[in-house]
Amino acid sequence: MALCKRKPRGALKHIVSQFELLKQNRSTLPSLISAPKPTAAASSSSSSSSWLSKLICDPRANWVSRTPLSSPRRFESTVAEKLPRFANGVPDSLTLDFPGGKVAFTPKMSFISESPKERAHCYRVLDEDGQPLARSSFIQVSEQVAVRIYNEMVTLQTMDNIFYEAQRQGRISFYVTSMGEEAINIASAAALTFDDLVFPQYREPGVLLWRGFTLQEFANQCFGNKADYGKGRQMPVHYGSSKLNYFTVSSTIATQIPHAVGAAYSLKMDKKDACVITYFGDGGSSEGDFHAAINFAAVREAPVIFICRNNGWAISTPTSDQFRSDGIVVKGPAYGVRSIRVDGNDALAMYSSVRAAREMAIGEQRPILIEALTYRAGHHSTSDDSTKYRPANEIEWWRTARDPVSRLRKWIVSNGWWSEEAESELRSNVRKQLLHAIQVAERVEKPPISDLFTDVYDVPPLNLREQEMSLRETIKRYPQDYPEDIPA
Amino acid sequence: MAAAIFQGFGASTALSLSKSFDSKRVKLPFGRSLSERRASFVVVRSDGRVVSDSCRARKLVTHAVATKADSAAATSASKPGHELLLFEALQEGLEEEMDRDPHVCVMGEDVGHYGGSYKVTKGLAKKFGDLRVLDTPIAENSFTGMGIGAAMTGLRPIVEGMNMGFLLLAYNQISNNCGMLHYTSGGQFKIPIVIRGPGGVGRQLGAEHSQRLESYFQSIPGIQMVACSTPYNAKGLMKAAIRSDNPVILFEHVLLYNLKERIPDEEYVLSLEEAEMVRPGEHVTILTYSRMRYHVMQAAKTLVNKGYDPEVIDIRSLKPFDLHTIGNSVKKTHRVLIVEECMRTGGIGASLTAAINENFHDYLDAPIVCLSSQDVPTPYAGTLEEWTVVQPAQIVTAVEQLCQ
Numbered sequence: 001m002a003l004c005k006r007k008p009r010g011a012l013k014h015i016v017s018q019f020e021l022l023k024q025n026r027s028t029l030p031s032l033i034s035a036p037k038p039t040a041a042a043s044s045s046s047s048s049s050s051w052l053s054k055l056i057c058d059p060r061a062n063w064v065s066r067t068p069l070s071s072p073r074r075f076e077s078t079v080a081e082k083l084p085r086f087a088n089g090v091p092d093s094l095t096l097d098f099p100g101g102k103v104a105f106t107p108k109m110s111f112i113s114e115s116p117k118e119r120a121h122c123y124r125v126l127d128e129d130g131q132p133l134a135r136s137s138f139i140q141v142s143e144q145v146a147v148r149i150y151n152e153m154v155t156l157q158t159m160d161n162i163f164y165e166a167q168r169q170g171r172i173s174f175y176v177t178s179m180g181e182e183a184i185n186i187a188s189a190a191a192l193t194f195d196d197l198v199f200p201q202y203r204e205p206g207v208l209l210w211r212g213f214t215l216q217e218f219a220n221q222c223f224g225n226k227a228d229y230g231k232g233r234q235m236p237v238h239y240g241s242s243k244l245n246y247f248t249v250s251s252t253i254a255t256q257i258p259h260a261v262g263a264a265y266s267l268k269m270d271k272k273d274a275c276v277i278t279y280f281g282d283g284g285s286s287e288g289d290f291h292a293a294i295n296f297a298a299v300r301e302a303p304v305i306f307i308c309r310n311n312g313w314a315i316s317t318p319t320s321d322q323f324r325s326d327g328i329v330v331k332g333p334a335y336g337v338r339s340i341r342v343d344g345n346d347a348l349a350m351y352s353s354v355r356a357a358r359e360m361a362i363g364e365q366r367p368i369l370i371e372a373l374t375y376r377a378g379h380h381s382t383s384d385d386s387t388k389y390r391p392a393n394e395i396e397w398w399r400t401a402r403d404p405v406s407r408l409r410k411w412i413v414s415n416g417w418w419s420e421e422a423e424s425e426l427r428s429n430v431r432k433q434l435l436h437a438i439q440v441a442e443r444v445e446k447p448p449i450s451d452l453f454t455d456v457y458d459v460p461p462l463n464l465r466e467q468e469m470s471l472r473e474t475i476k477r478y479p480q481d482y483p484e485d486i487p488a
Numbered sequence: 489m490a491a492a493i494f495q496g497f498g499a500s501t502a503l504s505l506s507k508s509f510d511s512k513r514v515k516l517p518f519g520r521s522l523s524e525r526r527a528s529f530v531v532v533r534s535d536g537r538v539v540s541d542s543c544r545a546r547k548l549v550t551h552a553v554a555t556k557a558d559s560a561a562a563t564s565a566s567k568p569g570h571e572l573l574l575f576e577a578l579q580e581g582l583e584e585e586m587d588r589d590p591h592v593c594v595m596g597e598d599v600g601h602y603g604g605s606y607k608v609t610k611g612l613a614k615k616f617g618d619l620r621v622l623d624t625p626i627a628e629n630s631f632t633g634m635g636i637g638a639a640m641t642g643l644r645p646i647v648e649g650m651n652m653g654f655l656l657l658a659y660n661q662i663s664n665n666c667g668m669l670h671y672t673s674g675g676q677f678k679i680p681i682v683i684r685g686p687g688g689v690g691r692q693l694g695a696e697h698s699q700r701l702e703s704y705f706q707s708i709p710g711i712q713m714v715a716c717s718t719p720y721n722a723k724g725l726m727k728a729a730i731r732s733d734n735p736v737i738l739f740e741h742v743l744l745y746n747l748k749e750r751i752p753d754e755e756y757v758l759s760l761e762e763a764e765m766v767r768p769g770e771h772v773t774i775l776t777y778s779r780m781r782y783h784v785m786q787a788a789k790t791l792v793n794k795g796y797d798p799e800v801i802d803i804r805s806l807k808p809f810d811l812h813t814i815g816n817s818v819k820k821t822h823r824v825l826i827v828e829e830c831m832r833t834g835g836i837g838a839s840l841t842a843a844i845n846e847n848f849h850d851y852l853d854a855p856i857v858c859l860s861s862q863d864v865p866t867p868y869a870g871t872l873e874e875w876t877v878v879q880p881a882q883i884v885t886a887v888e889q890l891c892q
Contacts, residue, residue: 197641231674240673247640248673252664258633259665264639265634269593269619296634300627311661455675456710458733461761461808 003394094486120329122373123353124343128402130410138352143417149190149347150412153182153405154432156206159215160378162434163222163236167382171442176237178203179376183347183404184309186210188277188372191354195274196245197263199256202237203309204279211244212307215433219441220442226487231455232447254280257306261293261367264302268365275303275361277354283314285328291335297367298336304367306337309344311376316389344372345404348411375402448487449475526744569752575745577719578608579728582646584755586616589644592730595622595631596648596685605650606686606745632658639681642732652687652739653699658825666735667710682729683737686781688829689877690742695865698873701737702806703835713806714760715739715778719749721804724758732760739806741779752796763810769799772823772887775840777803780878782828787883796887806836814840815848822853823890827878832860857886 095102119135125138132138141149160177167175178185185206192198198207205218217229221239224232230240230248240248247263250256260278266275284290285308297304308328312319325331332339338360342353350372357368375398379386400406412418453460453468462466475482572580586592594609600623603610615619624631628649635645649655649745655662662683670678689698702713712734716722722740729736767788776784781802788798799817803810818824824844828837837858844856859878866876 229674229676230672234672240676242676248669250665255633255661255665258630259637262634262637263641266638278657289630289633292625292630296625307517455671464807
């Protein structure tokens with residue numbers, strides 16, 4: 001554009017330069033994988049942290065400026081604070097000091113463009129055939145971990161299919177699939193420890209799966225029976241498990257993002273070696289809660305990883321109607337948050353980026369934003385028919401040609417870690433377990449009447465005890481109007 | 489006012505007061521169930537007597553109502569306890585709880601070094617550090633959400649709304665998450681949060697800053713609501729709210745922050761679910777809370793001169809109502825007048841009227857009268873603003889009509 005003589009300001013340059021740096025530095029870091037075929041090497045934990053620490057501590061790296069933008073000196077807020085990026089090399093006569101720090105001034109009027117010359121690059125490790133890209137850098141994954149990641153992705157995919165069918169058969173009332181987002185779910189979970197707190201939206205059951213939630217426990221929640229940890233109070237897929245550090249799903253969009261920042265604040269106060277991770281979609285990033293929470297996390301230096309699953313659709317709203325920015329990744333630097341854009345259908349890229357993010361979040365006590373590009377291959381939920389607003393062949397293409405599960409399978413097969421037999425055995429086993437879990441869950445009793453009134457408060461107060469008595473009396477008096485199998 | 493009645497009973501009462509404020513008995517037994525707590529808890533009534541059940545002997549009323557708070561200062565030199573203003577009482581309660589439990593933290597706008605817009609958190613940031621007294625950006629929904637997330641992870645946050653009206657922005661988090669997550673998670677995650685702030689009609693603050701949010705919040709299942717009105721109950725309720733494992737909303741009033749009263753030196757915690765007997769009487773039960781308590785007590789002075797004997801109860805607990813105390817009063821007087829600052833439609837008075845009618849219909853000799861503000865936004869002009877708030881003269885007239 002004619003008026004925009006300046007190049008896009010620092011923000012995007014950072015992201016691009018990070019990527020460039022990764023490519024440049026690979027030769028100086030022996031533990032980093034750059035060759036096309038990795039050998040079955042040892043697990044990556046120690047090597048990755050030395051790789052990261054090298055990158056982070058490398059004085060030559062202008063990856064990120066490590067001095068904080070402004071330190072909390074409340075009573076000196078009107079005094080100019082040191083901003084090395086601008087103070088260095090710019091004579092004082094060419095800077096202005098306003099609250100917030102020194103800025104270099106310019107006599108030329110030019111507006112920063114509303115769109116960058118180039119969209120932020122997307123980090124990817126495997127190509128569509130499951131082969132590592134030339135010069136790709138990633139944290140190596142052992143055979144055991146890789147096969148496990150694959151297994152859980154298949155389990156998630158199968159679970160989604162079977163529960164979706166169960167809803168269509170009328171056995172459960174509602175379901176939300178995560179089809180197309182299996183890599184985001186499982187690979188991000190694999191990169192965390194069990195101490196890290198998870199604040200999900202509703203399309204992340206894979207994280208629970210990774211942490212050991214059994215298929216039976218999933219089924220119990222969907223059927224809302226007595227064994228459900230939520231005691232039958234929430235819709236299907238609103239899982240929650242305090243022992244697995246997975247906070248109960250709340251239907252409201254983006255409300256979990258400030259929760260995550262609050263929890264990170266709690267971890268920071270206790271100085272725990274853990275971080276918080278929260279997930280939301282492209283639509284969720286429009287909510288006010290997202291903006292305030294990420295801003296706050298930056299100000300308070302909270303160890304949170306924000307993962308945006310940009311799957312292109314918020315029910316029927318495409319991203320072109322959701323925002324006009326270059327996706328969500330550019331919003332990170334706008335708030336002072338380090339960010340990266342990742343191919344969300346690439347399990348290895350997801351794993352590496354979340355691992356790296358975790359190290360930075362805890363080691364540097366800062367928030368990180370990861371935008372995972374993907375495609376919502378299923379409908380929004382069982383109450384939606386997405387062929388009404390997008391072409392059926394587009395959905396089909398993403399489900400087959402761009403399936404994250406197949407892509408990872410190609411990689412592990414090419415390493416000799418997986419086979420056709422293992423594949424069919426896995427799928428039939430999981431299917432059998434799921435059908436069994438559903439049959440069992442269907443037959444378990446529903447929660448008793450008393451569970452209608454407990455947990456509203458720590459102890460039921462008088463008015464609720466009265467209401468419970470009144471309900472019981474009514475049921476006793478008119479048993480024909482109530483289901484027969486209500487447990488007491 | 490509680491303060492005046494406190495002073496009015498002379499030295500002997502003061503001595504028995506100090507005996508009764510035995511901190512061992514008054515401390516809230518932690519972790520007991522609600523019903524157990526009710527039985528064993530020592531309630532310190534504002535008339536200075538300590539009761540463990542609700543049976544009340546008639547007290548001779550020498551000073552029915554408020555003499556000015558300032559005159560109390562003259563006689564207070566030799567009395568036990570210490571004098572302070574209501575906002576200082578809140579701060580004292582807050583500080584004691586923060587000392588007692590390192591998980592207690594404060595978040596809100598300007599609560600840190602600025603000390604809070606009404607100075608309730610003054611000095612706390614300096615004492616406890618920036619991490620425990622957190623200044624938030626102007627994003628009420630989000631910092632309330634943060635408080636909820638922190639509470640689910642083990643902290644006990646106190647979220648301050650600079651003005652209660654701003655909490656309308658936090659309604660989504662308060663209703664959908666704060667009130668619900670303990671229930672929907674099957675009891676796995678608890679939310680011991682306190683949300684507090686000043687509300688009510690102040691001195692010409694305009695419509696947006698004169699809201700009565702208790703009307704809007706009262707329906708949310710899972711939360712408790714209390715309103716303080718004196719320095720004594722402000723401190724006690726603040727401490728009780730912080731110790732409660734349920735989410736509690738504590739309503740303060742903009743005009744009451746500078747009330748002065750003498751409160752005990754010993755530690756005390758009040759019950760969140762109990763009403764306060766301000767003035768026992770025989771003829772009519774007047775139920776009120778927060779600032780209207782003072783208009784009622786002023787009207788009571790006039791009423792006493794006219795020969796009436798009103799019983800004044802500060803309900804304090806807005807959710808749930810203390811129907812036990814209220815019921816006993818109704819059974820005695822058979823006439824009820826509710827005086828509130830909420831709007832006529834959908835306010836606390838409306839719910840209270842329904843609750844009393846439902847439970848104590850047989851004991852009423854007359855329909856319940858409820859005096860509330862009109863269903864209009866609060867105007868700025870001083871005269872107009874005064875007319876939207878229930879004035880003592882209206883209360884006197886209402887009692888006269890009720891007692892015909």
